[in-house]
Amino acid sequence: TQVMAVNCYPPCPGPEKALGLPPHSDYSCITILLQNLAGLKIFDPMAHGGGSGRWVVVPQVTGVLKVHIGDHVEVLSNGLYKSVVHKVTLNEENTRISLASLHSLDMDDKMNVPCELVNDENPVRY
Ligand SMILES: O=C(O)CCC(=O)C(=O)O
Numbered sequence: 661t662q663v664m665a666v667n668c669y670p671p672c673p674g675p676e677k678a679l680g681l682p683p684h685s686d687y688s689c690i691t692i693l694l695q696n697l698a699g700l701k702i703f704d705p706m707a708h709g710g711g712s713g714r715w716v717v718v719p720q721v722t723g724v725l726k727v728h729i730g731d732h733v734e735v736l737s738n739g740l741y742k743s744v745v746h747k748v749t750l751n752e753e754n755t756r757i758s759l760a761s762l763h764s765l766d767m768d769d770k771m772n773v774p775c776e777l778v779n780d781e782n783p784v785r786y
């Protein structure tokens with residue numbers, strides 16, 4: 661299935677005091693995203709040697725689509741690929757608009773970790 665989300669973030673005089681979108685991962689297999697202004701940040705858990713991690717700004721580049729993976733791929737890969745945690749911060753002066761296209765299994769589909777990915781070192785994680 662495909663779900664399109666159209667997000668509109670009005671300007672905010674105190675962006676550090678408000679959240680555009682709180683940290684989350686998408687339930688999708690993949691999410692394709694178009695933004696008119698920077699504001700999306702992704703969490704890099706491996707930064708600083710896997711210590712506390714850090715938030716990385718996704719730059720706005722005209723005409724560029726950003727693709728990230730969601731929870732379905734994390735489960736289908738038995739945790740080999742991690743769902744990308746992301747959030748949105750607001751802009752002081754400008755309205756930010758993003759189009760997110762989430763591509764997923766059907767609502768009623770059941771998914772399993774493939775048995776090929778399970779062995780003594782890699783137990784079933786989901
Ligand atoms: O506005 C964005 O850049 C992100 C939107 C988002 O994360 C979502 O709709 O799930």
Ligand SMILES: [Fe+2]
Pocket residue numbers: 684685686746
């Ligand atoms: Fe998202």
